[in-house]
Amino acid sequence: MANNHASNDTSQSIINSTLSAIATDGISNLTTKSISKHASISTASIHYFFNTKENLVYNSFAYMIKSIRIDMLEARRQGRDPLARIRGVCETHFSARQLSEEAANIWPQIWSHATHDPKTARLVKIFGARMISNFTYDLRKLGLPSQQARLGAIELRAMVVGLWVEKQVTKNTLQGERLDVFERMLSRLQAEALKHKTYPQLE
Amino acid sequence: MANNHASNDTSQSIINSTLSAIATDGISNLTTKSISKHASISTASIHYFFNTKENLVYNSFAYMIKSIRIDMLEARRQGRDPLARIRGVCETHFSARQLSEEAANIWPQIWSHATHDPKTARLVKIFGARMISNFTYDLRKLGLPSQQARLGAIELRAMVVGLWVEKQVTKNTLQGERLDVFERMLSRLQAEALKHKTYPQLE
DNA sequence: GCGGACTAACTAAACGATTAGTATACTTTA
């Protein structure tokens, strides 16, 4: 499915250019020409490395999601307690350090692409599932019973997505307000966990 | 900007076909030919009514958002109390009665289009702002102080979007779970409102 | 160490197909 030169410098720069082009002009306006211009290569090289444009798009999405996932795992590793891990994951999703500013606009492009491309759909599904799974684990560690932990995780995941759309697309709220909403939810979950704890427990 | 035959039968069927085509194949694969085939008209008619394809896309998005808004206003009118109005608005957003099943996939297409089209961006921004504004109003009526009402509204709006993405794109949760998450949030907001009420109050 | 065989990386140019949009003529309706 993928190519066997994927570690190459050029193919990586093609992927970066693809993501950048999608972010600025949208996937509807993505052409092999615009990519080649941005990456300073010929359009033929695109097909040399990625066979088809569709395959390049998929690999670009996969690369971006993989990058974010690596960052999220790192954030989890650094979190001292469940709450810190949850906070870390969310912040990663919002900062997206590893990608250029403009690349932030790619999420809705992935979502819209997923509605008619099964492979991309699978990609986002797995990413979302892992996020819910991680949150569920953290909330259980925080002291919530499994049912509530799962619902809380779904809620957290929905909130991350919803606030992301609000920040990047709708733009009707201030950064401070979004942070407030998020912190309120965290302390609410913490309070809920405390209620369920039989024994007080140190972190 | 728009056309002046907008009330026409043909132009409406063109819009419907456009939305349907976008929902199934994505905006990247939208062509005047596929629209004309689906609507059983010639491509010339598209340009007769909508001048450019870009303008048709914009008008289609505008029509869809307007339809949903009308449904949401109707749901609000039928809600007996603030909580029922909130619930009604959310349910409308999820059922989208007025549109075909497939058209549900159009939201992410609008979001992705908005990232590089200012006019579409304005459309979704206004829609989101009205939703937050309505929720804020309802939460104030429920008894929340204005600051909390605004935060709660932002939270509700984010949750609607987030759960929508979860339902339509990511697909990792059951309908029942999403409803649970939503109901938990509503009762939480209600409890928060009761705390702030100086006097008990009948609905 | 040297020359020819081989290969990976890359490109210029051209391919056929498809695109949005137009010119124009025909048909309906009022």
Added chain:
DNA sequence: TAAAGTATACTAATCGTTTAGTTAGTCCGC
């Protein structure tokens, strides 16, 4: 008859992709 609506046939541009080739470097026998 005049305007509105629709279709046919077309254009110029652009699309993704392919072909046929160049370049630069590596390997191997001698």
